[in-house]
Amino acid sequence: MPVARPAPVARPILEELAARWSPRAIAPDRPVPHSAVLTVLEAARWAPSSGNAQPWRYVLYDEEVSQERDLARATLKGGNAWARVAPVLLLSTVAKNWPGSDEPNPMALHDVGAASMALSLQAFAEGLVVHQLAGFDREAMRRVAQLPAGIDPVTLVALGYPGEIGDLPDKLQQRERGERARRPIGELAWRGTIDGPPVT
Secondary structure, eight states: OOOOOOOOOSSOOOHHHHHOOOOOOBOTTOOOOHHHHHHHHHHHHTSOOGGGOOOEEEEEESGGGHHHHHHHHHTBOGGGGGGGGOSEEEEEEEEOBOTTSSSBOTTHHHHHHHHHHHHHHHHHHTTOEEEEEOOBOHHHHHHHHTOOTTEEEEEEEEEEOBOOGGGSOHHHHHHHHSOOOOOOGGGTOBSSSTTSOBOO
């Protein structure tokens, strides 16, 4: 399992939610079985979906497509160079329109986020490291994945088994070991209007 860093929650929540975090230390030489990849994708498959549109699409990069995986790794920006050792990358993408329509689906990105959260929770439960990455060249990744019009890249997902924190750059080691923090509920939720009284 990844290093335990339970969230310092203000109220009791599901253990799986409090335990889940996004490690960066990934074992470069420990492959992820295809069965585990299928399991995390199955979790994503059953995420909530507005109108059951299921706008998420994932493109898999593993040892079976090592050339394409190298191209996907090369799109990662400098701050995410640590993720280039991940044995598996998944590109999450979004179908922007309702199925069979030119009408935009305003819930599409929300639904992709729900699917990726389901994927992340399942991966963590399987003892895998999973980290969603926004720092990549989207246009280059679009070309690597050969995405058609109407399908946009959202995140690259690094997937693997826990590695050695000491193999990360010093700055990232500090982040891996640092205290987890989130804004308090009163800075995230308000009554009636966005500038109404905070929920406490």
